[in-house]
Structures are given as structure tokens and as C-alpha cells.
Amino acid sequence: MITTLTGANGFAIRSELDNLVAAFIASYGDIAVERLEGQEVEFDRIRESLQSTPFLADKKLVVITNASANQRFVEQAEKLLRELPETTDLILVEPTLDKRLTYAKFLKANSAFHELNELDENYLARWMIDLVKAKDGTLSSADARLLIERIGMNQQYLANEIEKLLLYNPQITQSSINLLTEQTPQSTIFELLDAAFSAHPEQAMAIYREQREQKIEPAQIIAMLTWQLRVMAIIKTAGDRSTEAIIKDSKLNPYTVRKCQKAASLISFVRLKQLITDLVAIDMRSKLENIDLDEALQLFLIKITS
Numbered sequence: 001m002i003t004t005l006t007g008a009n010g011f012a013i014r015s016e017l018d019n020l021v022a023a024f025i026a027s028y029g030d031i032a033v034e035r036l037e038g039q040e041v042e043f044d045r046i047r048e049s050l051q052s053t054p055f056l057a058d059k060k061l062v063v064i065t066n067a068s069a070n071q072r073f074v075e076q077a078e079k080l081l082r083e084l085p086e087t088t089d090l091i092l093v094e095p096t097l098d099k100r101l102t103y104a105k106f107l108k109a110n111s112a113f114h115e116l117n118e119l120d121e122n123y124l125a126r127w128m129i130d131l132v133k134a135k136d137g138t139l140s141s142a143d144a145r146l147l148i149e150r151i152g153m154n155q156q157y158l159a160n161e162i163e164k165l166l167l168y169n170p171q172i173t174q175s176s177i178n179l180l181t182e183q184t185p186q187s188t189i190f191e192l193l194d195a196a197f198s199a200h201p202e203q204a205m206a207i208y209r210e211q212r213e214q215k216i217e218p219a220q221i222i223a224m225l226t227w228q229l230r231v232m233a234i235i236k237t238a239g240d241r242s243t244e245a246i247i248k249d250s251k252l253n254p255y256t257v258r259k260c261q262k263a264a265s266l267i268s269f270v271r272l273k274q275l276i277t278d279l280v281a282i283d284m285r286s287k288l289e290n291i292d293l294d295e296a297l298q299l300f301l302i303k304i305t306s
Contacts, residue, residue, distance in 0.1 A: 002081060002090045002111035006097040011155035012116040013095060017063070020091060024061045032057035039069035046073055050080060054087050065093040074103045081110065118153055120247075120254035121145065127155070131162060137170035147177055152184045153255045185216050189224040190259045196304035197266040204301050218293035222283050229276050231256055232264040236272060275304065 003020065005013045021033060034049050046064065054060035067073050073080070084090060092111070097104050107113060119127060125144040132139040139147075139162075151157050161181050165172045168180055188207060195203040211221055231252060238246045243261065247254050264272075282296045 002084065002092070002107075004092045004094060004097075004107045004111045004113045005116065006094045006114070007116035008095070009116045009118050009155065010095060011159065013093060016114060016116065017091065017093060021061065021063065024059075024089065028054075028057045028059050028061070031055065032060045033063070034060065035063045035065075036067075037065050038067035038073065041070070043070055043072035043076075046070065047076075047080060050084060050088060050090065053085070059087050059089060061089045061091065063091045063093065066095070067092050068094055068097060068101070068103060074101065077103050078106050081106075118253055119155070121148060121153070121258065124148060124153060124155070124158070124255075128158060128162060131159070132166065132172060135162075135166055135170075137166050137172060139172045143172060143174055143177060146174060147172075147181065148255065150177065150181050150183045153253055157184075182214075185211060185214065185220070185224065189221070189228060192301070193225070193228055193260075193263045193304075196301050197263045199305050201302055201305040204305060205298065208298060208301060212294070218297055219283075219286070221297060222279060222286075222293075226276070226279055226283075228256075228260055228263075229272065229279065231260045232267070233269070233272055233276065235261055235264040236269045275300075278303070 005016055007013065025033060032054055036046060036049060038046070046067070049062050052060075067077075081090070092107065094104075094107075097107075099105075099108075125141055125148065128144045128147065129139050129141065147158065147161065151161055162172070165176055165180055169176055188211060192204055192207045192211070195201075195207060208221075212218075234250050234252070235246060235257065238249075241249075243254075243257060246252070247257050250257070267275075278300060282293070282300060285291050285296070286293050
């Protein structure tokens, strides 16, 4: 049996892989499991592992991560996998699989193909609530969304923070979230743009100073602002299309789209285009001239609020 695990959700891929390996070990023992890194091993080693018979077990499991990094394997994968012995199970972990490749199309048609992408905000909140409940704790829907706003959408980060919060108190509350977690730079940049586009210069400047106090460099702030202005441009050009249609066509994170929609509604496309041009100009000047980036960015934010 061949299983393919792919997609942008690294946490979900690891969880699914752990479950599959644990189920196999429960039946055949851990001596029957081989793990290979596609970018580190030679093709002959991969071929030998797939074609050899199990040792002291009825079946063997081969787990190959990033097999597509091995060009010879990609070229010969179809023949090799069609001849896979019945005594060998194979799990291919391909987080960044290029779907245009014949190799990818073959896997989709001839393996148990699991594409595990990032959860949207609603599913992520539900997942956190269930995770906390399974560990004999409590987490409300509102506080789950608060945690997403502070930490972001990365499941691994959220899982780590939940473990910390549960150790402090099984009843996770707004108070404990604010006490024990720190806002990620990305979630704060959302707030920075919201404040600027809502014409609250004092709040925008306060958030900017907090970013700098967190050791977030001006170049990083420029990169995050550019990315979010780009998302806003995608939203603006979508016209009256639904949020779901924008998410599907742009392949952007649902949480990101919904967070940027408010700011996008407060500005015309012409002005948005000018702001993107101005921000790119600041970035270019910083690479060619000795300018005060802090001052340039703060003037840029004041321009937004005007």
C-alpha cells in the first residue's frame, strides 16, 4: 500500500504520519520501519529499501520524506512503485509536491493521497476546543478565536501554547491567554493596518513602537506590510465576489483574507495602489541610500491615517 501525505499543514502531516506509523508498529513492531530522507540518500538506497524483503516481520514500512528531491527516484518512480512488493507499505511525505509533475499525478491516481492544508479560522477554533477538552480542560469559542488572533494560524504554535496554558490552569480564559502568550508579529501587523486605515494615528504609532520593542526590524515590517497590502489588492480587484470565492481562487489563508477585508473596505483601489508604490519606493531607497527607515515607515503610516 502506498500513502502520500502532502500540503501546507505541517502539523497535520506530522500527526497523520505518527498515527499511521503507530498503527503499523502495533501490528508488526518497530523493527519493520525504515525512514529515509529523499534529499540525503542515493537512489540505489531507496530502491534497495523498497525492493528488499522484511527482516523478522511479515511486513515492512518505508517512510520517505521529500522523495521528489531525488531526481532519479522521480524519473523511475512509476516503474518502481508499480513493482512494490505486497510485503512493503510505503508512505511518501511530500510537503511541497509540484502538482504539475507526472510523478505527482501518478501518486494522486495510484496512492492513498492526503492533501493536508491549513485550516480556516472556524475549523481551527473547533480543533482547539476539542484538543483542550480531550486534555480535560475548557476553552470557549471566543477565547479560541482570541488565541488565534494573538498567535496566528500555525497549528504547531497553537498546540504548544495550549500545552502551556493547560499547565497553568485547565480552564483557559481570556485572562490567562493575555498573561501567558505574546502576540506574533504577523497578528500585530493586522492591527497596525486596521488602526492606520481607521484613522487612529496614535494607536498605529503605539503598535509600531511595540513591534520595534519586540526586535522586529523595519525591513521585516516592510515585508509584512507589503504582503498584506497585496492581499488587500487581491480583495479589491475581486469586486463583489464572495469571500469563499476569493479564498478559493487566490489560495490565500482564509483567516488572512477575512482579517484584511475590513481594511480593504476603507480605501479605494487607486489609493491602495499608490500606497504600495510608496512602500516599494521606501524599500528601494533603503537599499540605495542611508535613510532612517524607522522615520520613513512612521511617516508612511501617518500618510495612511490622513
